[in-house]
Amino acid sequence: MNTPKKKQLHSPTVIITDKEEKIISPWETISPEILALVFVRVPADELVRSVALVCKAWLAAVAGPYCWTDIDVEQWCRRCTSSSDVIDSAVRKLVRRSKCTFQRLSAYRLGNSGFSFCFRNGGDFDFPRLTSVH
Numbered sequence: 001m002n003t004p005k006k007k008q009l010h011s012p013t014v015i016i017t018d019k020e021e022k023i024i025s026p027w028e029t030i031s032p033e034i035l036a037l038v039f040v041r042v043p044a045d046e047l048v049r050s051v052a053l054v055c056k057a058w059l060a061a062v063a064g065p066y067c068w069t070d071i072d073v074e075q076w077c078r079r080c081t082s083s084s085d086v087i088d089s090a091v092r093k094l095v096r097r098s099k100c101t102f103q104r105l106s107a108y109r110l111g112n113s114g115f116s117f118c119f120r121n122g123g124d125f126d127f128p129r130l131t132s133v134h
Contacts, residue, residue: 036066068098077108088114
């Protein structure tokens with residue numbers, strides 16, 4: 001009985017230099033901008049908690065500004081039982097991660113300090129669209 005062979009679509013690339021042999025994952029050949037186009041569909045809290053832990057290429061994409069032009073943490077904020085200081089801190093970290101290039105921010109229970117931080121660091125546009133529902 002013949003078992004079907006699994007076809008491997010993308011195999012790792014092996015680079016051999018004088019000093020070492022390096023195996024490059026196919027994910028490392030994809031630019032962070034392209035990965036970010038996929039990751040924008042993943043909720044922000046999962047990007048930070050899960051996606052960034054898969055491999056170095058995914059970590060680089062999540063750590064860069066490409067995934068953070070649209071920061072939507074509203075659902076996470078609604079689940080968060082901590083004070084608005086925790087939400088403010090998380091939003092400030094994400095705005096910094098976006099390298100202040102975010103274009104939209106959706107959050108719930110964002111405090112005055114978080115709100116003012118977002119306005120001060122709003123990026124390259126005249127008026128950032130912020131949604132804060134109390």
